Amino acid sequence: MIQFTVYGTYDYSCHIREDEISIDVERTSRYLTYRRMCRGESAERTIASEKGSIIINPVEPLNLPKKVTRYLEIHFNPIFVEPETTRQLYLTFPVEIGVFIRAKEDNDLLDVFSPVLPKYSLYGPPDYGRVTRWHESSIYPDVPKTDPLREGVLDLTLVNEGKTWIEVSRAVFVNAGMTIWYGDYVLMSAKMELYSNMVAETKILSTPGKNGMTRSIPAYSARKVSVVEVVPEKGVFLMEFGLGDKIADN
Amino acid sequence: MVTRLQTTNSTLDIAAIVANLKAYDIIAIAVILIIAVIIAKICTTFLKKKLSDRMEKSDLNVLNSIVWWSIILIGIFFASPHFKIDLSGLLVAGGILAVIIGFASQSVVSNFVSGIFLIIERPMKIGDNINIGDITGNVEHIQILSTIVRTFEGIYVRVPNEKVFTSNIKNYVSNVARRFDYKIGISYRDDADRAIMIIRDIIEHEPLALKNPEPLVFVDKLGDSSVDLLIRIWAPSKEWYDLKMSLLVKIKTALEANGVEIPYPQQVVWVQQAKSAERGRGHEDNGR
Numbered sequence: 001m002i003q004f005t006v007y008g009t010y011d012y013s014c015h016i017r018e019d020e021i022s023i024d025v026e027r028t029s030r031y032l033t034y035r036r037m038c039r040g041e042s043a044e045r046t047i048a049s050e051k052g053s054i055i056i057n058p059v060e061p062l063n064l065p066k067k068v069t070r071y072l073e074i075h076f077n078p079i080f081v082e083p084e085t086t087r088q089l090y091l092t093f094p095v096e097i098g099v100f101i102r103a104k105e106d107n108d109l110l111d112v113f114s115p116v117l118p119k120y121s122l123y124g125p126p127d128y129g130r131v132t133r134w135h136e137s138s139i140y141p142d143v144p145k146t147d148p149l150r151e152g153v154l155d156l157t158l159v160n161e162g163k164t165w166i167e168v169s170r171a172v173f174v175n176a177g178m179t180i181w182y183g184d185y186v187l188m189s190a191k192m193e194l195y196s197n198m199v200a201e202t203k204i205l206s207t208p209g210k211n212g213m214t215r216s217i218p219a220y221s222a223r224k225v226s227v228v229e230v231v232p233e234k235g236v237f238l239m240e241f242g243l244g245d246k247i248a249d250n
Numbered sequence: 251m252v253t254r255l256q257t258t259n260s261t262l263d264i265a266a267i268v269a270n271l272k273a274y275d276i277i278a279i280a281v282i283l284i285i286a287v288i289i290a291k292i293c294t295t296f297l298k299k300k301l302s303d304r305m306e307k308s309d310l311n312v313l314n315s316i317v318w319w320s321i322i323l324i325g326i327f328f329a330s331p332h333f334k335i336d337l338s339g340l341l342v343a344g345g346i347l348a349v350i351i352g353f354a355s356q357s358v359v360s361n362f363v364s365g366i367f368l369i370i371e372r373p374m375k376i377g378d379n380i381n382i383g384d385i386t387g388n389v390e391h392i393q394i395l396s397t398i399v400r401t402f403e404g405i406y407v408r409v410p411n412e413k414v415f416t417s418n419i420k421n422y423v424s425n426v427a428r429r430f431d432y433k434i435g436i437s438y439r440d441d442a443d444r445a446i447m448i449i450r451d452i453i454e455h456e457p458l459a460l461k462n463p464e465p466l467v468f469v470d471k472l473g474d475s476s477v478d479l480l481i482r483i484w485a486p487s488k489e490w491y492d493l494k495m496s497l498l499v500k501i502k503t504a505l506e507a508n509g510v511e512i513p514y515p516q517q518v519v520w521v522q523q524a525k526s527a528e529r530g531r532g533h534e535d536n537g538r
C-alpha cells in the first residue's frame with residue numbers, strides 16, 4: 001500500500017512516497033527494518049517488535065543536523081506595533097519530520113529528518129547570547145498556504161505593553177514543550193509581550209488547533225529528556241538583546 | 251578557684267572541672283555551643299545548596315566537615331572561659347604545633363584555598379575544553395586540591411589548584427559562539443569577486459556556520475604568489491572544530507570545481523627573455 005500523505009499513524013508495513021521523501025518499514029525474518037530517504041540522505045533502523053505502530057508527525061525544528069540549541073528564532077520584515085494594543089499575525093516556521101515507534105503505550109523517537117536545510121544563528125553577544133535555529137518568514141494577515149513537510153504556520157499574538165511604538169523584526173522562542181498541531185497544515189501558537197524596542201517576553205502556547213487537527217508528539221518528550229533540562233524557564237523566554245536587526249552588546 | 255590543666259603528665263581532671271562549674275557557666279556553655287551548632291548547620295546547608303552542582307560530592311563533604319568543625323572549635327574557644335581552665339600551657343604547645351603544621355601544609359592550604367576560589371569564580375566547568383599553561387584538554391574533575399585534565403592525546407594530567415588559579419586559563423567553550431578564520435590564496439588570473447561569491451554560497455549552505463554574526467569573506471592581502479582571501483566564520487563553541495575541519499575541504503572542492511586555482515608559492519623568473527636580449531645585443535655588436 002502506498003500512502004501519499006506523510007503525517008499520520010501507520011502499521012508495521014508502510015511504504016510512503018511523497019515528493020523527495022520515501023519511508024519503508026518491512027519485516028525481514030524476525031526483525032523489522034525501517035528505511036528512509038530524504039534529500040539524498042538515507043537512514044536505516046532495525047526494530048525488534050511484534051505489534052505496534054509507526055507515527056509520523058511534525059516536530060520542533062531543533063534536532064538537525066544535531067541538537068545544538070533549544071531556541072528558535074524567526075526573522076521577518078519589521079512591523080511597528082501601536083502602544084497598548086494587541087495584534088495577531090501569521091508567520092511561518094520550519095518543521096522537522098519525526099518518526100516515532102509506539103508499542104505498549106510507549107513512544108520512542110526513531111528518526112528525525114527534513115527536506116529543509118537548517119541554518120543556525122546567534123541571538124545576543126557571543127558570551128551571553130543564545131545559539132538559535134534561524135528562519136526567515138514573511139508576515140501574513142491570514143493563514144498562509146504552506147508545504148506541511150517544510151513549514152508550519154505560527155499564529156503569533158503581539159502585545160505592546162508599553163506606551164511607545166515598538167518595532168519588531170524577530171522573535172525567539174525556547175523549546176520547553178512546543179505544542180505543534182497538524183491537519184491540512186501545521187500550526188503552532190505563540191504570544192510575544194513587547195516591553196520596549198530591546199525587551200520582550202515570548203511563550204509558545206498550548207492552544208488547541210483548529211477542528212480535526214492532531215497534536216504532535218514532540219521530539220524532546222519522546223527522547224525522555226530530563227525535566228530539569230527543559231522546564232526551568234517554563235517556556236517563557238526573555239528577549240533582552242533587542243527585537244530588531246540591531247542586537248545589544250549587553 | 252582555678253583548676254589547673256595538668257599538661258605535664260597529660261591528664262585532665264574532668265571531674266574537678268565539672269565540679270567547679272556553676273549553673274550560670276553550664277547555661278552559658280550550652281547556649282554558646284547551641285549557637286555554634288546552629289551557625290555550623292546554616293553554613294553547611296548554604297554550602298550544600300550553593301556548591302552541590304559545582305563540586306564533587308566527596309569534596310563537598312570534606313569541605314562541609316572542615317567548616318563544621320572549625321565553627322564548633324570556635325564555639326568551644328568562646329565557651330572555654332566558663333570551663334575555668336587555664337589554657338596557657340596548651341596555647342604554647344598549640345602555637346608551636348600550629349607553626350610546624352603551617353610550614354608543612356603550606357602548599358596544601360594554598361591549593362585548598364585556590365580550589366575554593368576556583369569553585370566560586372568558576373572559570374571552567376567539567377567537560378570544558380581549556381588551556382592552562384602548556385596543558386590543553388578537557389576538564390575531567392575540579393577537586394578541592396587539584397584539577398584533572400584529560401589531554402586530547404588521552405593523557406591524565408593532575409594540575410594543582412594553586413597553579414590553575416595563578417595561570418592564564420583559556421576556556422575555548424565558555425562563550426556560546428566563537429570565530430575561526432581561514433586564509434585561502436587564489437591565482438591572480440582568477441576573479442576574486444567570483445571566488446568570494448562561491449565561498450559565501452558554501453558557508454550559506456552550512457547549517458552550523460552562523461547567520462549572525464555574519465560571516466566575512468574579503469581580499470586580505472595581495473601576496474607574492476596569490477590573492478589572499480580571509481574568511482571569518484562564527485560557529486557554536488561546541489561545534490566549531492568539527493565545522494572548521496569539514497568546511498575547508500568543501501571550499502577547496504567548490505573553488506576547484508568552478509575553475510578557481512589555489513596556486514603553489516611561485517616566483518616568475520624571466521631568464522629566457524634576458525638571455526635572448528643579451529644574444530640580440532651580441533648580434534648587434536658583431537654586426538657593427
